[in-house]
Structure formats: C-alpha cells, structure tokens
Amino acid sequence: MTSQQIPQRADWRRNRERLLAAAAEVVARDGASASLEEIARRAGLGSATLHRHFRSREALLTAVFHEGVERLAARGRELNETAGGGLAVWLEELTRYTATTRGLAVSLRPTVDDSGCHGMLADVAAELAATAVRAGRLRPEITVDDLLALANGIAIRAENDPELASRLLRIAISGVEPRT
Amino acid sequence: MTSQQIPQRADWRRNRERLLAAAAEVVARDGASASLEEIARRAGLGSATLHRHFRSREALLTAVFHEGVERLAARGRELNETAGGGLAVWLEELTRYTATTRGLAVSLRPTVDDSGCHGMLADVAAELAATAVRAGRLRPEITVDDLLALANGIAIRAENDPELASRLLRIAISGVEPRT
C-alpha cells in the first residue's frame, strides 16, 4: 500500500516497527502535524532513518492509520450484508472514528496518486452506496466521492468531538427541512 | 473586534496597512499557514513589528478577512428580508466564499473568546435560521452552531473547489434520500 519494497534486513523491519509505535503515540497527542524529529527520537533512531523509511509525512501517517482504516473497511463490508446495507450507519461510524483519531481525518483526503488511506475506503463505500441506491435510500446522482468528502469535512471540523461529528453527519444525511 | 487599542501614531497606522496588504497577498497564495516572516519582509518591516501589531497568527488572519466577512454578514441581513429568508442560499454563498478564500475556512472556527471571525457571522446566521424555522424550512432542533459547523467543515474540505463546496452543501441541506 505504501512505498515499501521487499522488506530486506532484520534491523530494517525492527526499526520500522519502532518508528510506527513512536509515531502512533506522538500523532495521537499532536495530530497530523506531529514533529517527525520527536518521533525519531522517541524511537531511539536518527531522523534520517525515519526519512529513509517514510519519504513523506503522508507516507508515515498512512502507515500509522493503516490498521484502523482496514478495520473500517471490513466493518463496511459487514454492514453491506445487512438489510438495506447500512450506508448511513457506516458513514456515521466512519465520521466518528476519523473525528476522534487525531490526524486521521486530514490523512483521508484523496491524494494525487490515491496511494493514501482514501483508496482503501473508496471501494467499500462504493459497494455500500450501490446497495443504498438499490434500496431507495440514496439518490443515485450523489457520487461516492461526494459522500466521502462530506464525511471527511465533518470529521476534520469535528476533530476530537464525536458527538458533534455524529450530529453533523445525521443532519447532512437527513437534510435540514422538517420531515414531510 | 481584534486587539486594536486607540490607534496612536501615524507610522503605526501606516505600518498596519502595509502588513495587512502583504498578509492578504501571501495568505491568498499560501493559506492560513503562510509564513509570518515573509509577510513582514514583503511589508518592508521587521518581524517583531508584525508580532507587535498582531499578537497571534489568528489575530492577523481575522484582520485580513474582516472586510470579506462583514460583506457576508451584510448579505445575510439582506437575504433575511426576502420571502422565506434565504438561509439555504446564504449558506451556499458562505460556503463557496470561505472555500475559495484561502485560509478563511480555518479562521472561521469558533475561538475560545469568540473574538475571531466566527462571532461576526453567528448573529446573522441566527436571524436567518429563525426566519427559516418560521417558514417551515428548517427543523427547529437543529442549532445555528451546527449549521455553521457543517458549512465550515465543507468549506475546509473543499478548499479551492467552489463546485465541490456547492455540491456538498446542497447534499447536506436536502439530505441523501430521494425526495418523497
């Protein structure tokens, strides 16, 4: 998924794990703008090593969030089996999770080559959306990318506030006018 | 609105204008994270002077965007006189404008003391919302703050893409299900 070639030497793999563990801590505290130097320090490695392992801040963040994003994707596939395919439920879980996981929301913006976290979710989202359209619960002219962008915008804005994230997403899904 | 006391010496006012002009250029190019040093340099002033005029990045951004935000507020009051009070129209204009004015979306997040740009819009938004509720076009349990947060999240996400901003806002306003 990221720019990892054939893992080579043992120390290389060990250091990668150390870097990811340190990054997880620091990013959880400071968000996407965490200091790369501090991450390297905390891993007991030189900052050059960090840069060799992860060419960019984005590559590092992608690796840090990889597991959580996979879990979200799996959850989406699971929900897609339920009656009506729980698009709305999934979007809310997605938004809450990305809002409360510091730095993740920013990392979910699609990238030029789509090598980041976004690509991993786009597929599940598309399935859920298709099911929802079939069930008459999603207007067909709304694209998956727009749905994801909406959830992403809400998550960025509601960083650290899951209640706000849920509320905003529900408004966006049900609209603003009284139900007729 | 910002931390401006009684404007005192002539050079003080002159320098303030120079700083704001430089800031407008650089922020338009680089967004909210523009380099303060570059702004000072471009204004032909020392960076210490910039810090004396604007205690924080946020204070500077607030001043830079002041005029545009006032215009948005005025536009809101104007729309509030029309039939049904154009809440939806205003929200879309707001979102488009903040999405395309680099750095503004970030500056519109409410601040602790609410001395930033947000306060200037909260009042108009409240009027528009009240009118919309009376016209049966807004569920009363939706708060103004949530509406603004939603528009703000969309604008942050759709930075530099007015079409995306419009589309997302319309989805959020009309909801995701087919109109019954």
Next chain:
DNA sequence: CAGCCAAACGGGGTGGCCCCCCGTTTGTGC
C-alpha cells in the same frame, strides 16, 4: 566461523520558521 560488502544507520549541516529582548530611531505635543 571469518570475511566481505551492500544495506542500513546517524551525526550534523543548511536553511527556514516563530517569538521576543533590548538598544535605537522617530513622531508629536509642548
């Protein structure tokens, strides 16, 4: 088990940024 060498490491340099201290200049009221 030793020796070799590509792979991997990391100290430290470069250049940038923010923020502020404090000695210097300047505008203004008298």
Next chain:
DNA sequence: GCACAAACGGGGGGCCACCCCGTTTGGCTG
C-alpha cells in the same frame, strides 16, 4: 526645536524538515 514615550528592527534562542556522507552492521558465502 526639544524631550520623551511610542514604535521599530536586528539578531539570538529554540524548534523543525530534509539530506549528505562517513560509519556500522546483518547476513551470505566459502
């Protein structure tokens, strides 16, 4: 014009990203 508060700005401290290049090390081979 003069005195003095008001305002300025050079430059230092501390942090950061990024990268060069001399040094260490893992693991293969015989």
